[in-house]
Amino acid sequence: MKTFRIGGVHPAENKLSAASPIRKAQLPKQAVFSMFQHIGAPAKPVVKKGDEVKVGTLLAEAGGFVSAPVYSSVSGKVSKVDVALDASGTRRPAIYVDVEGDEWEDSIDRSETLVRLSDRPDLDAKTIVEKIKNAGIVGLGGATFPCHVKLTPPPGCKAECVIINAVECEPYLTADHRLMLEHADEILVGVELIMKAVDVKRGYIGIENNKPDAIRLMTEKAAGHEGIEVVPLKVKYPQGGEKQLIDAVIGRQVPAPPAIPINVGAVVQNVGTAFAIYEAVMKNKPLIDRIITVTGKSVKQPSNLLARLGTPFQQLIDECGGLPEDTGKIIGGGPMMGKALISLEVPMTKGSSGLLLMTEEEARRTAPQPCIRCAKCVSACPMGLEPYLLSKVSEKQMWDKAEAEDITSCIECGSCQFTCPSNRPLLDMIRVGKSTVMGIIKSRAAK
Amino acid sequence: MNLILIAVIVLGAIGLVSALVLFLASHKFAVHEDPRIAQVAEVLPQANCGGCGFPGCSGFAAACVKAADAGSLEGKSCPVGGQPVMEQVAGILGMAAASSAPKVAVVRCNGTCENRPRLVSFDGAQSCRVQNMTGMGETGCAYGCLGCGDCVKACQFDAIHMNPETGLPEVDEDKCTACGACSKACPRGIIEIRLKGPKGRRVVVLCNNKDKGAVANKVCKASCIGCAKCVKTCEKFEAITLVNNLAYIDAEKCKMCRKCEEACPKHAIHGFNFPPKKVVSDAPAKPVAEKPAAEAPVKNEAGPKAADAPVQESPVINNVTQ
Numbered sequence: 001m002k003t004f005r006i007g008g009v010h011p012a013e014n015k016l017s018a019a020s021p022i023r024k025a026q027l028p029k030q031a032v033f034s035m036f037q038h039i040g041a042p043a044k045p046v047v048k049k050g051d052e053v054k055v056g057t058l059l060a061e062a063g064g065f066v067s068a069p070v071y072s073s074v075s076g077k078v079s080k081v082d083v084a085l086d087a088s089g090t091r092r093p094a095i096y097v098d099v100e101g102d103e104w105e106d107s108i109d110r111s112e113t114l115v116r117l118s119d120r121p122d123l124d125a126k127t128i129v130e131k132i133k134n135a136g137i138v139g140l141g142g143a144t145f146p147c148h149v150k151l152t153p154p155p156g157c158k159a160e161c162v163i164i165n166a167v168e169c170e171p172y173l174t175a176d177h178r179l180m181l182e183h184a185d186e187i188l189v190g191v192e193l194i195m196k197a198v199d200v201k202r203g204y205i206g207i208e209n210n211k212p213d214a215i216r217l218m219t220e221k222a223a224g225h226e227g228i229e230v231v232p233l234k235v236k237y238p239q240g241g242e243k244q245l246i247d248a249v250i251g252r253q254v255p256a257p258p259a260i261p262i263n264v265g266a267v268v269q270n271v272g273t274a275f276a277i278y279e280a281v282m283k284n285k286p287l288i289d290r291i292i293t294v295t296g297k298s299v300k301q302p303s304n305l306l307a308r309l310g311t312p313f314q315q316l317i318d319e320c321g322g323l324p325e326d327t328g329k330i331i332g333g334g335p336m337m338g339k340a341l342i343s344l345e346v347p348m349t350k351g352s353s354g355l356l357l358m359t360e361e362e363a364r365r366t367a368p369q370p371c372i373r374c375a376k377c378v379s380a381c382p383m384g385l386e387p388y389l390l391s392k393v394s395e396k397q398m399w400d401k402a403e404a405e406d407i408t409s410c411i412e413c414g415s416c417q418f419t420c421p422s423n424r425p426l427l428d429m430i431r432v433g434k435s436t437v438m439g440i441i442k443s444r445a446a447k
Numbered sequence: 448m449n450l451i452l453i454a455v456i457v458l459g460a461i462g463l464v465s466a467l468v469l470f471l472a473s474h475k476f477a478v479h480e481d482p483r484i485a486q487v488a489e490v491l492p493q494a495n496c497g498g499c500g501f502p503g504c505s506g507f508a509a510a511c512v513k514a515a516d517a518g519s520l521e522g523k524s525c526p527v528g529g530q531p532v533m534e535q536v537a538g539i540l541g542m543a544a545a546s547s548a549p550k551v552a553v554v555r556c557n558g559t560c561e562n563r564p565r566l567v568s569f570d571g572a573q574s575c576r577v578q579n580m581t582g583m584g585e586t587g588c589a590y591g592c593l594g595c596g597d598c599v600k601a602c603q604f605d606a607i608h609m610n611p612e613t614g615l616p617e618v619d620e621d622k623c624t625a626c627g628a629c630s631k632a633c634p635r636g637i638i639e640i641r642l643k644g645p646k647g648r649r650v651v652v653l654c655n656n657k658d659k660g661a662v663a664n665k666v667c668k669a670s671c672i673g674c675a676k677c678v679k680t681c682e683k684f685e686a687i688t689l690v691n692n693l694a695y696i697d698a699e700k701c702k703m704c705r706k707c708e709e710a711c712p713k714h715a716i717h718g719f720n721f722p723p724k725k726v727v728s729d730a731p732a733k734p735v736a737e738k739p740a741a742e743a744p745v746k747n748e749a750g751p752k753a754a755d756a757p758v759q760e761s762p763v764i765n766n767v768t769q
Contacts, residue, residue: 083662085583088582089581089582089583089584090582090583090589091583091589091658091662339581340567340581342566342567342582342583343566363570364570365570365571368572395574425571425572425577428571428572428574428577429572429574429577431577431580432574432576432577432580435580
């Protein structure tokens with residue numbers, strides 16, 4: 001069975017909510033829309049206090065090419081344009097909407113009927129990318145990179161295949177798994193749309209083999225779509241990393257930055273993104289909701305919720321049986337790459353793939369011990385780096401050395417820290433070094 | 448015998464030629480270093496802390512000599528040695544020393560455990576730089592002290608320590624050389640290298656929060672909310688400016704009248720090293736009178752403002768009677 005060639009770890013899977021069907025979350029009383037729901041320039045608000053909005057009304061337009069617009073996921077009145085605490089742990093510009101009723105914009109097709117690519121011969125690549133761009137779609141795996149940017153290859157690059165990331169290698173999370181089981185047809189049309197947008201004939205869907213039902217169903221359905229192939233993959237974290245997935249599926253390695261996947265002919269999109277693309281192009285529905293896994297060992301009802309963006313996390317937890325008493329840490333995203341939240345007021349954003357309530361026992365980090373030079377982190381690093389060294393040079397602020405050791409190649413997957421027998425906070429330090437070195441490189445380029 | 452003689456002569460000749468070449472080369476390629484640089488370097492403290500902004504003490508010595516040749520030692524100051532060392536340097540270079548008032552590191556945050564309760568606890572690597580990357584940190588304040596002590600680790604003079612009670616670093620003013628290492632280590636730029644002031648007295652806004660008033664007010668009991676009351680009390684001297692919802696007192700313009708300290712509704716402004724405040728009325732309730740009773744020493748200190756003091760006293764009495 002295929003997988004990526006170097007490094008990787010296998011944390012306990014804990015897919016507690018795998019059997020729970022997607023259910024619709026209730027509407028919030030107030031929805032908060034952050035202007036920073038994607039990587040790149042923040043969105044620029046186009047509404048003001050007191051404006052009436054419907055589901056699908058534009059709230060903020062894209063702030064540049066690498067940016068995405070934000071649409072209202074609820075109907076009601078804009079109560080203020082201010083700052084709000086978001087998952088990054090800082091207060092950033094946001095739009096507050098007080099919810100009244102549930103009125104949708106007329107342009108959105110809310111029917112359940114499947115629209116196939118053959119039903120819409122009028123669609124060409126340019127229209128598809130334009131629609132995706134206008135719908136505010138970003139990478140829904142968690143990185144939230146604006147989708148249209150990846151579908152617009154830089155001059156001189158030509159995509160050869162589309163790879164759909166359905167591995168969901170993060171423990172606990174099951175949002176993509178459930179989506180595949182319940183919306184396989186729509187996803188496959190979405191994949192066809194991506195293939196058409198970048199003009200390629202091959203599409204691969206990479207699924208880890210801890211989801212045999214999804215592999216079976218997708219393989220069955222993909223038979224009816226020319227050029228799409230389902231690739232079962234061995235379970236290994238971080239297979240969902242873009243570079244690891246390309247290596248696993250087509251066996252090509254993306255060189256160190258500034259090279260990007262398109263340089264080896266691959267366009268990678270998440271399976272959730274493919275579904276959102278289907279809805280945006282075929283149903284005219286902008287990105288206003290997504291599936292989020294609310295889970296944890298003490299959660300009464302681990303669930304996969306289809307929730308509107310802007311819903312406060314507190315409400316999602318309430319819908320899954322409330323906050324367990326022994327909660328030690330609340331994590332936005334999965335346990336490996338997610339970020340601990342400092343408040344439950346934080347609203348759900350485009351990148352919220354999961355909400356994990358860790359018990360106190362699970363969350364406890366033991367005191368770091370001295371490095372014993374076992375090199376487990378080196379074997380675990382999927383990028384072939386030397387985490388113990390990068391962590392040390394970051395600590396000592398030796399930025400030149402950090403840059404020479406390719407600290408910018410780090411994908412922050414946390415495999416090193418997971419595998420360290422001395423519980424050293426390797427990734428914590430590497431992150432500091434990486435962001436500093438990136439800053440240095442940026443300022444040097446600006447000169 | 449003959450063989451030995453030839454060897455001696457040949458070697459001797461080679462030696463002589465080499466010596467001549469070396470002699471000529473040393474003259475031709477001689478690097479002339481100003482002897483004053485070595486002299487200046489000798490009086491410097493050799494801490495090599497870089498606080499002066501130059502690479503070590505020899506770098507600073509070279510810069511001083513260059514500046515002296517250009518005509519003035521203005522702006523050159525050794526934070527470790529202070530004025531005495533600079534006077535020695537000036538003496539060697541035959542110049543007048545630029546007068547530089549001594550400086551000290553000031554931690555501009557008063558978010559003690561009491562003023563600013565911890566909402567969450569951070570269990571990652573115990574480093575301010577790491578914690579700062581997670582966003583807000585343990586409290587709701589995005590600008591305040593993170594409390595992991597990066598400044599303490601950066602200090603080469605053992606002059607800054609964490610106070611476990613307040614959770615904030617405290618500067619030992621006698622040991623602090625104002626080299627600025629702690630200021631650079633702080634990821635939130637809380638530590639300011641500030642004029643020490645006459646007799647070490649200075650008035651400082653102990654807050655770094657640039658959030659709007661409502662947010663700043665919520666997160667900390669001692670935050671600056673940008674209400675500008677202090678700016679108004681200081682209209683005469685224009686020492687206080689309000690930028691990004693944060694008041695800042697210009698140490699050079701401050702007259703140490705401490706009126707802003709009383710005007711601040713959040714008690715974010717603090718006077719350092721002032722003599723203990725005398726109690727104004729006969730038997731006032733202690734906690735109330737403590738703050739505003741500052742006039743008495745001020746009267747002695749700053750003569751021109753004595754006239755204002757009695758006016759200020761009335762609210763004290765009101766407070767006491769209430």
